[in-house]
Amino acid sequence: MSQNILKRSFYTRPTLEVARDLLGKYLVFKSKAGKITEVEAYIGQDDKACHAAGGKTKRNEVMFMKGGYAYVYLIYGLYHCLNVTTEKAGFPSAILIRAIDNPQANGPGKLCRYFGITRAHNGLDLTRSDLYIEDRGVIISANDIGQSKRIGVDYAGESANLPWRFYLKS
DNA sequence: ACCCCGATCGTA
């Protein structure tokens, strides 16, 4: 029924809108799927916690693509993190998918381990590959959404306190 | 060539 894969126009909107709207959607990859329960937004070069704060590099170049691409990077030499790009080409912004409703994928590193997502998937187009996000008709109201500062970015000065983490209250 | 450190996680 509601097999509704999110299309380009969903991702190319303002990042904070996309972040809130991703809650309750389903991340799907190779026969595994789960409801997104926690995300964080990283927006532009003024955001000192954003990987693109210092400009474009080989590692973060996908962040400069238009909305709807997978930005995957290795962190701490051990784990991978999955982001989805947002907004228009040339503006670096993305949303970190931190958790789905599954104890095996309740953190960004665990999530990638659970799905088998690695840097090999960096740059995938979420609108035309087997990695995608779909709307299964779950309705999320404003009262269901919690908001806080982002995790693990205390080094980022002023940006550390931006309330750009969104999660589904349990 | 070298050094520092990270959008994490599991164990102590």
Add this chain to the structure above:
DNA sequence: ACGATCGGGGTT
């Protein structure tokens, strides 16, 4: 509270 583990990015 801390160690694992490694590549990116800046510096020499």
